[in-house]
Amino acid sequence: MAENSQNVVLDCRGYCCPIPILKTMQAVKKLVEGQVLELISSDPSSQKDLPAWCENSGVELIEAVEIEQEFHFYLKKSK
Amino acid sequence: MSNNGNPKKMALIASQGSLDWAYPPLILASTAAAMEMEVQVFFTFYGLTILKKDANNKITPAANPAMPMKMPFGPSWFQNFNWPIPKAISGVIPGFDSFATSLMKQTFKNKGVASLEELRGLCLDAGVRMVGCQMTMDVFGFTKDDFIDGVDFGGAATFLEYASEADIQLFV
Numbered sequence: 001m002a003e004n005s006q007n008v009v010l011d012c013r014g015y016c017c018p019i020p021i022l023k024t025m026q027a028v029k030k031l032v033e034g035q036v037l038e039l040i041s042s043d044p045s046s047q048k049d050l051p052a053w054c055e056n057s058g059v060e061l062i063e064a065v066e067i068e069q070e071f072h073f074y075l076k077k078s079k
Numbered sequence: 080m081s082n083n084g085n086p087k088k089m090a091l092i093a094s095q096g097s098l099d100w101a102y103p104p105l106i107l108a109s110t111a112a113a114m115e116m117e118v119q120v121f122f123t124f125y126g127l128t129i130l131k132k133d134a135n136n137k138i139t140p141a142a143n144p145a146m147p148m149k150m151p152f153g154p155s156w157f158q159n160f161n162w163p164i165p166k167a168i169s170g171v172i173p174g175f176d177s178f179a180t181s182l183m184k185q186t187f188k189n190k191g192v193a194s195l196e197e198l199r200g201l202c203l204d205a206g207v208r209m210v211g212c213q214m215t216m217d218v219f220g221f222t223k224d225d226f227i228d229g230v231d232f233g234g235a236a237t238f239l240e241y242a243s244e245a246d247i248q249l250f251v
Binding site: 014015016017018019021022024025042043053056057 | 114190191193
């Protein structure tokens, strides 16, 4: 994922279910057209929960990567 | 999440007032709201205490044989050790439940679990409708002033009317 100054970073490391999902919902609401949200989570259940939430919420999951047991998700609002 | 354009609905009953039983309805309600479901939680009997301003829901090892006893400090091998405290001891020491509760809350905090108060606030922020049981309030002598803002009060018919059209109904 290319560095983009427009990206918003949400750091949920250290939080358990369901906080990463709830904070992501709040952050996605604030996104403007074209902005990408990067969520960083250390909660292993995010790997399943986040895609499930995106599926149901009209949010596009662009990419998900695991870096040293931390999960990075890149999200944007679907058109 | 929708049914032909209408949001899916979830109806929960929260009937228990111990700390461990207070978490599941609040976690499910806040997450369902985040998944764009419409959510109503009916708090009845001891579950009603979850909505009190001075909510002090506790855990107890009594009748919970699977409850781990962990220390929330020290090196990880120490924190992960499960203390085998016999029921004959935990059941008779005054204040044991308060002591066990403070350890559990600290363990939750260390592991990044939200407090009940935080989850409760997140539910309200996300638009979860919280309904307290009027009958329970009257039976235990509570008043509306004892409860956090944003709580409605009603009875069985209030819940059933909503639950009859809900996609998910759970009794916790």
